[in-house]
Amino acid sequence: MLSMTKKTGYGIIAMLHLARLADGKLASAREIAEEYMVPHALLMNVLKTLCASGYVTSVRGAKGGYSIDRDPANVNFVGLMEALEGPMKLAECITNKIDDDDPTNTCDLRDTCPIRDPIHRVHRHIRDFLTTLTLKDIMEETAGQIPPLPKAE
Secondary structure, X not given: OOOOOHHHHHHHHHHHHHHHOOOOOOEXXXXXXXXXXXXXXXXXXXXXXXXXXOOEEEEOOOOOEEEEXXXXXXXXXXXXXXXXXXXXXXXXXXXXXXXOOOXXXXXXXXXXXXXXXXXXXXXXXXXXXXXXXXXXXXXHHOOOOOOOOOOOO
């Protein structure tokens, strides 16, 4: 079954929260976890990965926290998903290379598979869509559904 992992879902939630913060304001992992009722430990790991991938910045200390490092219009879902989970693959035969002799292609049926081309086509369509879907799009779609964050002091 094709589904988004909790790790990716929490990453998107955290990015959405950070994108909505006033300029110069930071949010702690605990604050985000409590706001959206997500596991603090997993969220901390997600934020650490997003830091390492250049999506967020971490500030240490008592008044520290996280801030978004990119314009929400330049944060697409494929980039976020792959930063958190690795390469997107709808099926085992999907690789990041066009080469049919790619050693990362571990499917035993790759030479005789009757659904290979349609599966690759579906994968490309999903990937193309998720590449165009940005954090800004989600912010606009959810603007009236999420309570406003407090203003910076």
